[in-house]
Amino acid sequence: MSSSRADVTTASPTPSRPTGPISAWDRVKLARNPARPHTLDYLAELARDFVELHGDRSFGDDPALVGGLAQVGGRTVLVLGHQKGTNTKENIARNFGMVRPEGYRKAERLLRHAGKFGLPVVTFIDTPGAEPGIGSEERGQGTAIAESLLTMADLGVPIVAAVVGEGGSGGALAIGVADRILMLENAVYAVASPEACAAILWKDATKAPEAAETMRITAAELARFGIVDEVIPEPVPAHERPRETILAVGAAITAHLDALDARYPPADPATPDRLRADRYAKFRRIGTWRESVRRERGLPVELAAI
Amino acid sequence: MRSFFHRQGKFQPVSADDERADQQIPDDLWVKCPDCKELLYSKELRRNARVCPRCDHHFRLRARERVFLLADDGSFIEWDTELRPEDPLDFVDGGGPYTDKLRRTRTKSGETEALVTGRATVGGHPVGLAVCDFDFLGASMGSVFGEKLARAAERCTKGGMPLLTVSASGGARMHEGIFSLMQMAKTVAALARLGRAGVPHLALLTDPCYGGVTASYATVADVVLAEPKALIGFAGPRVIEQITKQKLPEGFQTAEFLLEHGMVDLIVTRPALRATLCSLLGHYAGARAHRDLAPSDRDGADDRGAPSSDPDLGHLVAAAAGVAAGYGANGSVAEPLPVPTVAVGWAADGPGR
Numbered sequence: 001m002s003s004s005r006a007d008v009t010t011a012s013p014t015p016s017r018p019t020g021p022i023s024a025w026d027r028v029k030l031a032r033n034p035a036r037p038h039t040l041d042y043l044a045e046l047a048r049d050f051v052e053l054h055g056d057r058s059f060g061d062d063p064a065l066v067g068g069l070a071q072v073g074g075r076t077v078l079v080l081g082h083q084k085g086t087n088t089k090e091n092i093a094r095n096f097g098m099v100r101p102e103g104y105r106k107a108e109r110l111l112r113h114a115g116k117f118g119l120p121v122v123t124f125i126d127t128p129g130a131e132p133g134i135g136s137e138e139r140g141q142g143t144a145i146a147e148s149l150l151t152m153a154d155l156g157v158p159i160v161a162a163v164v165g166e167g168g169s170g171g172a173l174a175i176g177v178a179d180r181i182l183m184l185e186n187a188v189y190a191v192a193s194p195e196a197c198a199a200i201l202w203k204d205a206t207k208a209p210e211a212a213e214t215m216r217i218t219a220a221e222l223a224r225f226g227i228v229d230e231v232i233p234e235p236v237p238a239h240e241r242p243r244e245t246i247l248a249v250g251a252a253i254t255a256h257l258d259a260l261d262a263r264y265p266p267a268d269p270a271t272p273d274r275l276r277a278d279r280y281a282k283f284r285r286i287g288t289w290r291e292s293v294r295r296e297r298g299l300p301v302e303l304a305a306i
Numbered sequence: 307m308r309s310f311f312h313r314q315g316k317f318q319p320v321s322a323d324d325e326r327a328d329q330q331i332p333d334d335l336w337v338k339c340p341d342c343k344e345l346l347y348s349k350e351l352r353r354n355a356r357v358c359p360r361c362d363h364h365f366r367l368r369a370r371e372r373v374f375l376l377a378d379d380g381s382f383i384e385w386d387t388e389l390r391p392e393d394p395l396d397f398v399d400g401g402g403p404y405t406d407k408l409r410r411t412r413t414k415s416g417e418t419e420a421l422v423t424g425r426a427t428v429g430g431h432p433v434g435l436a437v438c439d440f441d442f443l444g445a446s447m448g449s450v451f452g453e454k455l456a457r458a459a460e461r462c463t464k465g466g467m468p469l470l471t472v473s474a475s476g477g478a479r480m481h482e483g484i485f486s487l488m489q490m491a492k493t494v495a496a497l498a499r500l501g502r503a504g505v506p507h508l509a510l511l512t513d514p515c516y517g518g519v520t521a522s523y524a525t526v527a528d529v530v531l532a533e534p535k536a537l538i539g540f541a542g543p544r545v546i547e548q549i550t551k552q553k554l555p556e557g558f559q560t561a562e563f564l565l566e567h568g569m570v571d572l573i574v575t576r577p578a579l580r581a582t583l584c585s586l587l588g589h590y591a592g593a594r595a596h597r598d599l600a601p602s603d604r605d606g607a608d609d610r611g612a613p614s615s616d617p618d619l620g621h622l623v624a625a626a627a628g629v630a631a632g633y634g635a636n637g638s639v640a641e642p643l644p645v646p647t648v649a650v651g652w653a654a655d656g657p658g659r
Contacts, residue, residue, distance in 0.1 A: 132541030142520030153495035202400035287449030
């Protein structure tokens with residue numbers, strides 16, 4: 001797979017490298033570029049002995065989400081990732097990286113597998129979002145995502161997530177409840193696609209560029225918010241120098257796995273609980289609000305009667 | 307139907323006081339049932355817990371109406387009333403800045419956020435309650451929603467008190483972007499700890515329940531209940547129709563559809579809700595008593611978890627401690643109260659709290 005991804009220095013057929021300052025909308029287009037490396041490209045380059053594990057043991061296998069065992073950075077890990085295609089045929093087979101409930105149930109099953117064998121988890125996030133469809137609703141798309149979130153939150157092994165392309169809403173987060181969240185410079189991560197947001201709030205999907213701007217979906221902004229732990233630079237957009245990008249992502253993942261190992265020694269029986277507690281603390285603090293202290297003395301009005 | 311509860315521009319700004327719920331009830335005398343088209347006397351509809359007496363159509367409830375219907379009389383103590391949303395993104399959409407929208411919504415709905423949390427007793431069983439108010443920006447989940455729910459779950463974890471969530475939401479709140487998305491992880495993580503502590507989470511899904519709420523805390527409950535004919539799903543029906551170009555099957559995404567596909571435990575009509583909850587809570591309380599946990603594990607002092615920086619709320623904690631200790635405070639379960647008559651009617655003066 002890596003051979004087909006040899007770095008090309010010739011001009012890309014699509015005008016994908018914007019000139020001037022890169023807007024949020026430019027990043028959306030970069031993140032969606034079909035030539036950008038996808039999960040299996042990362043695994044082909046970074047993983048040794050990758051054994052793909054299929055199926056949710058209940059309904060089917062979802063090719064839009066791949067998972068399996070592999071050696072990454074000198075240790076065996078469980079890898080999970082959304083998988084888009086590079087061309088139309090592949091994309092149809094992979095459902096454009098839009099995962100169905102059986103995909104999330106496969107992820108959930110493999111996460112528990114990682115917990116059972118004490119394997120660190122590495123995930124690659126790259127999806128437009130969970131699949132909207134009749135079958136997905138019948139098989140409980142919402143519940144499948146929620147259960148994956150629950151299992152990730154409660155997992156006693158270290159988790160590193162890398163947003164490498166499109167971080168599309170709950171379908172992305174479903175494999176993103178991690179101890180370390182890394183993000184490529186031109187990746188985006190958002191509560192909804194800019195088109196969906198524009199359609200809902202502007203009643204006009206063509207306002208997507210404006211929505212992209214105000215939604216604050218770029219790696220730099222998410223790092224500023226403290227949601228992303230490390231931004232991996234893309235001196236050249238990933239689709240132009242895929243191998244360079246893959247190696248940079250690999251180095252960052254390995255560094256974070258090493259740091260997590262040092263901080264949470266796998267042999268220490270307290271490690272699973274410490275990981276859970278610290279992961280909870282990480283997500284627990286996310287949010288912005290004001291909280292005023294009651295001004296009046298005594299009981300609040302609605303409680304005084306009790 | 308929504309216009310029945312809240313007609314734009316019709317209401318004066320309401321302050322958060324006892325009369326709040328009362329003031330929101332419009333003075334229309336007659337309401338048309340959207341299902342059977344029967345004209346209903348609005349007072350009678352209210353007395354019938356907003357269930358159409360002719361066809362059993364369940365009208366949507368505001369959060370405080372729901373609390374009034376669920377909680378034993380006078381038992382509800384609200385939590386975290388002083389949390390207010392911020393605008394971390396400086397979000398501006400076609401309709402203007404988010405902060406303006408918040409101000410308008412606050413005035414129209416009389417609520418300060420889309421989730422009302424607190425503790426109450428249901429048939430004598432102490433529970434933590436978290437109830438969505440769909441009239442506040444479609445009960446979308448933003449930072450305050452997530453924070454209130456996480457705090458509620460933490461109090462329930464500490465106090466060994468079951469959590470009851472009542473959801474009706476359009477999903478995550480766009481205006482708070484990634485912060486809203488992360489509330490999905492945050493609320494579920496709080497529930498993971500609740501589960502680890504062996505404390506039950508009961509969820510009631512009501513019309514409509516979509517997106518980030520269906521895909522997070524609302525569906526990872528130990529028991530998932532749904533109201534009849536409530537629309538529940540991940541993606542909205544219009545989105546699915548547009549993308550798949552397929553005609554949606556009859557009854558798609560209704561509670562009955564979810565039951566048929568194994569996604570909910572039980573459909574419960576509004577009049578039967580309290581009795582069902584009492585049975586469930588009784589089972590968990592009984593099981594807990596049987597496990598005979600060490601009394602030192604919970605002294606019943608910390609389940610309100612009011613911010614320690616707030617002396618007035620701290621005061622409240624002490625005041626409420628006696629009531630709260632019911633659930634396993636001394637290693638046994640408080641004498642279960644007789645299941646009260648199922649509350650189907652409003653008090654004559656409406657759900658004023």
